[in-house]
Amino acid sequence: MTNKRIVKLSKINWGLVILALPGMIFLIAFYYIPLFGIVIPFKQIDYSKGILGSDWVGLKNFKFFFGSQDAWRITRNTLGLNFIFITLTMILSVIMALLLFELGRSAVKIYQTALFVPYFISWVVASYILYAMISPEMGAVTNMMKSMGKIPENLYYKPEVWPVILTLAYLWKNVGYMTLLFYTALIGIDSSYFEAAAIDGAGKIQLMLKISIPYIKPVIIMMTLLQIGKIFYSDFGMFYFLTRNSGGLYATTDVIDTYVFRALRVTGDIGMSSAVGLFQSFVGLILVLTSNLIVKKSNPDHAIF
Amino acid sequence: MLSTLSLRRRWGIKMIENKRSHYIQKILTHIVFITVSLCCVVPILFVISAAFTDDLVLAQEGYKLIPGKFSLEAFVYIFKSPKQILNSYGVTITTTVVGTVISLLLTSMLAYVMARKDFKASRLISFMVFFTMLFNGGMVPSYIMITRYYGLKNTIWAMILPYVIVPWHVFLMKGFFSDLPITLVEAAKIDGGSEIGIFFRIVAPISKPAFATVGLFCAFTYWNDWWLSMLYIEDAKLTSLQYYLYRIMNNIQFLSTSLTAGNITIDRSQIPSETARMALCVLAAGPMLIIFPFFQKYFVKGLTVGAIKG
Numbered sequence: 293m294t295n296k297r298i299v300k301l302s303k304i305n306w307g308l309v310i311l312a313l314p315g316m317i318f319l320i321a322f323y324y325i326p327l328f329g330i331v332i333p334f335k336q337i338d339y340s341k342g343i344l345g346s347d348w349v350g351l352k353n354f355k356f357f358f359g360s361q362d363a364w365r366i367t368r369n370t371l372g373l374n375f376i377f378i379t380l381t382m383i384l385s386v387i388m389a390l391l392l393f394e395l396g397r398s399a400v401k402i403y404q405t406a407l408f409v410p411y412f413i414s415w416v417v418a419s420y421i422l423y424a425m426i427s428p429e430m431g432a433v434t435n436m437m438k439s440m441g442k443i444p445e446n447l448y449y450k451p452e453v454w455p456v457i458l459t460l461a462y463l464w465k466n467v468g469y470m471t472l473l474f475y476t477a478l479i480g481i482d483s484s485y486f487e488a489a490a491i492d493g494a495g496k497i498q499l500m501l502k503i504s505i506p507y508i509k510p511v512i513i514m515m516t517l518l519q520i521g522k523i524f525y526s527d528f529g530m531f532y533f534l535t536r537n538s539g540g541l542y543a544t545t546d547v548i549d550t551y552v553f554r555a556l557r558v559t560g561d562i563g564m565s566s567a568v569g570l571f572q573s574f575v576g577l578i579l580v581l582t583s584n585l586i587v588k589k590s591n592p593d594h595a596i597f
Numbered sequence: 598m599l600s601t602l603s604l605r606r607r608w609g610i611k612m613i614e615n616k617r618s619h620y621i622q623k624i625l626t627h628i629v630f631i632t633v634s635l636c637c638v639v640p641i642l643f644v645i646s647a648a649f650t651d652d653l654v655l656a657q658e659g660y661k662l663i664p665g666k667f668s669l670e671a672f673v674y675i676f677k678s679p680k681q682i683l684n685s686y687g688v689t690i691t692t693t694v695v696g697t698v699i700s701l702l703l704t705s706m707l708a709y710v711m712a713r714k715d716f717k718a719s720r721l722i723s724f725m726v727f728f729t730m731l732f733n734g735g736m737v738p739s740y741i742m743i744t745r746y747y748g749l750k751n752t753i754w755a756m757i758l759p760y761v762i763v764p765w766h767v768f769l770m771k772g773f774f775s776d777l778p779i780t781l782v783e784a785a786k787i788d789g790g791s792e793i794g795i796f797f798r799i800v801a802p803i804s805k806p807a808f809a810t811v812g813l814f815c816a817f818t819y820w821n822d823w824w825l826s827m828l829y830i831e832d833a834k835l836t837s838l839q840y841y842l843y844r845i846m847n848n849i850q851f852l853s854t855s856l857t858a859g860n861i862t863i864d865r866s867q868i869p870s871e872t873a874r875m876a877l878c879v880l881a882a883g884p885m886l887i888i889f890p891f892f893q894k895y896f897v898k899g900l901t902v903g904a905i906k907g
Contacts, residue, residue: 307792308710312722315707318762321747322739323729329738343741388633391626399627404897405890406634412889412896413641414821416843417882420875423846424643430659430871432643468637469900476901496622521731529823536847552736557828562737569735577732 333567353567362551367524370547373455374523377462382516385467386508389474390500400475407468415529418461422534426457448536451544458545461534462527470515477508513587521580524548524572548572641886648672648876655872671876681833681841682880688753689838693819696757700815701808703761708770709796715779723771730764740828755829756837760818766811769899773807774800810899813892820885838881845874 328343333353335346357363392400413421425433428446437444447453485503494502526547535545548568555565643660651668658665675682710716711723733739739759749755777800785795801808826840836844889896 305716305792307795308713308716309718311706311793311796312710312718315703315762315767316722316725318703318758319707319726319729319764322742322759322762323733323764324725326734326738326742329734329741332734332738332741339745388629391629394623394626395630399630403630403634405893406637408893408896409641409886409889410637412817412821412885413882414823414839416823416839416846417644417878419846420644420842420878421640424647424660424875425640427660430655432660432662435659435661464637464640472897473901476897496619533843533846549736556737556740562741566735566737569737573732573735580731 329566330570333563333570335563337562349563353563354571357564357567357571362546365543366546366548366551369544370524370526370549373458373547374519374526376455376459377466378516378519378523380459380463381466381470382512384463385470386474386505386512388467388471389478389508390504392471392475393478393504394496404472407471409468410465411469413465415527415533418465418530419533419536422457422461448538449540451541454535454541454544458530458534461530465530473515474508474511477511478504481507510593517580517583517587520583521576523579524575526550528553644875644878647872648879650872652870652872668872671870671872674870674873675876675880681836682877684834685836685838685841685881688756688835689820692753692756692822692837693816696760696819697812697815699757700761700763700766701812704763704766704770704811704815705774705801705804705808706796707762708767709774709800711767711771712774712777713779713782726764726767743829750829751832751835752829753835756822756825756835757819759825760815760822763815763818766814766818769814770807770811773804773810777804806895809892810895813895814899817885817896842878842881845877 332343334348334350335343336349336352337343338346341347392403395403410418423431425431426447428434428444428448431444434444447457481504486499489499489503526549528549531545531547531550532553535541537550552565552568552572555561555568639662642662646662646664647655647660648671649667649669650664651666651670654664654666654668707722707726711719711726713719743755743759744750749758781799782795785799790799821839822837823839823843826835826837827843830836830840
């Protein structure tokens with residue numbers, strides 16, 4: 293019998309344990325205990341029997357969801373829009389960060405304030421802003437179209453235009469933050485690199501391509517990885533509030549998150565909403581682990597773990 | 598000799614040319630950013646200007662950047678029967694203050710322990726916090742837990758407790774604490790300090806920027822939240838600002854489409870006006886927007902450093 297693994301009670305740093313305890317209690321209560329809810333999709337929940345007592349139904353809930361027409365629509369919307377969001381945001385913010393890097397500090401401070409503002413506006417408030425712009429009677433954009441002679445349509449009933457609206461809204465909210473993130477990374481570059489290259493006759497574009505971008509490549513990769521892990525998730529607020537949850541727009545704006553929310557809160561369909569939720573988490577985990585592995589193979593330093 | 602002279606002359610010309618194109622590039626860059634900055638900020642002006650517009654004029658001329666006819670009638674209307682807005686303000690302020698205090702306390706204590714590399718369990722704890730960011734049970738289990746097992750439905754705690762520990766905030770705080778030298782703690786221990794005492798009497802006071810930054814994020818999370826209200830609150834007395842804003846939003850849509858569809862003339866003076874809703878929006882979003890520039894540097898540092906270090 294070895295005593296190696298037995299931890300002496302007197303050797304435990306009780307002070308630190310006490311400090312960590314309250315936080316851990318909350319962590320466990322709100323993040324780990326719900327993990328037991330993984331069984332929910334596999335059961336037919338009957339509250340009178342409790343979660344543990346309810347009957348097992350295997351993959352019935354999953355089959356029900358994947359067999360439905362909705363599954364394809366919401367998955368397509370979620371993945372398709374996310375793909376557009378991630379790509380455009382990355383490209384635009386890296387370019388803008390590089391440009392911002394060329395400017396002086398006082399100018400940067402001013403732009404920084406403006407760029408950050410959308411990030412702090414909630415989607416509820418943003419929905420008011422959008423309404424002010426595309427309201428069928430009085431919107432600013434609607435008025436502009438009227439003055440140009442076009443007949444204004446109620447955009448809240450035109451699903452086709454919403455991928456564009458949503459993309460613009462997403463970029464409006466997030467590009468500022470991402471730009472500043474990359475900008476902060478760029479500041480970290482040792483200026484002697486630039487000086488040395490400039491003396492060798494490098495032009496601005498070359499400086500960007502050969503020094504700046506490679507330097508922030510780890511940050512770009514990390515941000516991309518994080519977003520890939522969330523590719524089955526959406527910013528619920530944006531999709532729910534901007535569209536005013538208008539059923540006519542579901543064809544292009546209904547995503548997994550809004551679907552699950554309605555299933556849970558409106559229909560009360562616990563089985564299916566929990567099945568889809570688990571599907572999201574599970575696939576997200578696989579994606580993060582896989583893409584992390586891929587990145588690790590090419591360059592171990594760039595991976596998250 | 599000749600060759601070096603011409604080299605210098607060529608280099609000199611190149612420098613002058615570079616300076617000119619450099620100047621043009623800079624101006625173009627500024628133009629780009631001025632445009633982008635305007636795109637970020639100007640849309641908000643539509644809402645603000647509508648809040649200060651005469652309601653009839655708004656109906657006639659639509660949303661513009663500058664009020665067609667300046668009027669405070671929307672705000673007057675609100676403050677005539679301010680019960681709901683004051684109530685919502687009370688709810689939001691309460692949840693924000695209480696939530697931020699509890700959250701800061703627990704988050705910092707947890708993050709501190711995580712940052713103490715000499716503590717054997719710190720790695721385990723760090724992993725446990727990190728794992729929650731990778732995988733969770735989903736919306737439903739949390740909902741069931743909170744409503745059926747923790748009994749928090751329709752209570753103010755439902756809007757506070759779920760955000761007490763936010764993994765991202767914990768890691769942000771840990772980042773700050775990691776910068777502290779362990780010698781500080783060791784010296785304090787030699788002087789006979791307890792771990793808890795060391796944290797509250799030594800570490801905390803010198804970590805004021807950390808508390809300010811994370812505190813701001815916590816406050817921001819609470820102030821802007823509508824999610825917890827949407828899931829767990831049905832009582833009108835517990836409506837937060839954002840949730841209230843969301844609830845009255847749908848009425849505009851209803852108004853608008855019924856008017857365009859039916860060509861009905863409705864006596865506008867009888868319906869709670871559109872400008873009133875915009876004014877409410879201004880009242881709800883205003884505080885955060887006004888505070889933001891003052892604490893901007895904390896937000897910036899937290900968001901960017903947190904993401905890179907975390």
